Structure formats: structure tokens, C-alpha cells
Amino acid sequence: MTTCGEILDKLTILYKRIEVLKESKIYDNIADLKKQEAYLLESLAKTITEIKNKKHPGNFKKHKIYDENTKADTANNLISLIEKLKLYNETLWKLEDDRRDKTKSDTERLNSADLVAVYNKMRNDTIDNIDEYIKYSLNLILEI
DSSP states (O other): OOOHHHHHHHHHHHHHHHHHHHHTTOOTTHHHHHHHHHHHHHHHHHHHHHHHTTSSOSOOOOOOOOOTTOOOOOOSSHHHHHHHHHHHHHHHHHHHHHHHOTTSOHHHHHHHHHHHHHHHHHHHHHHHHHHHHHHHHHHHHHHO
């Protein structure tokens, strides 16, 4: 079972892939990525409906042990949370490129690898925050 935050995470990564392909003038795979986008958007709508109808819990505890000193910034609305998620994924994309870049020094590549762990933690926190926000908002709407 997937959460809304996880689906939105996949969408932000998908949009980054499309952007990179367009910048590289590689258009062959874009139609397939657009099909994936449609599926993910449909899944998002279905998941929101299931949460609203109490058929989906909305979020799941991950029970992961992370560096407690690394936390994602919080936001007070869904759009800000999605923008943060997008920023973290774009940063991760660049860090992963830097980590694989053989023209960079070992120190630079190792630093990029270390930062991947930090940004993944913030990304996962943001996914959790999105799930909490959506669940809380739906509960408020249903109480009205």
C-alpha cells in the first residue's frame, strides 16, 4: 500500500526525468513517462478517496533509525511541502550525478555520497509530513 507522499515523491522524480530528457533532446521515452504520470495521478486520486472513506490509514510508521539531528523543514501547507520534496529530489539528483562523476576528486565524490544520506532523511521526513498533512486535512473536512 502506497501513501500520497510516496506517490508525490515519485511524481517529482518523474518530472525531473522528463526535464532532463527534454534538455538532452531525448524525446523517445517521454511518452512512456507521461503514461507513468497518468497512472501515478490516478493512484493519488484513488488513495485520497480511500483515506477519505477510511479504507486507507493515510500514513505508515517507517520505524527507521535516522540521525536525529537531521530534520526536514516543516511547512504549513501542502504546496510548500510538495515544493520542498521537489527541491530535495532535485538536490539528490545532482548529488548522485556528482557522486558518479569520475572527473571529480575522491573527496568531492565522498562528500556528495555523505550528503545523499542527509537529503534522503529530509526527503523521507517531508514524505511523512505530506501524509500527515493530507490525513489531518481530510479529517477536518469530514468533520464539517
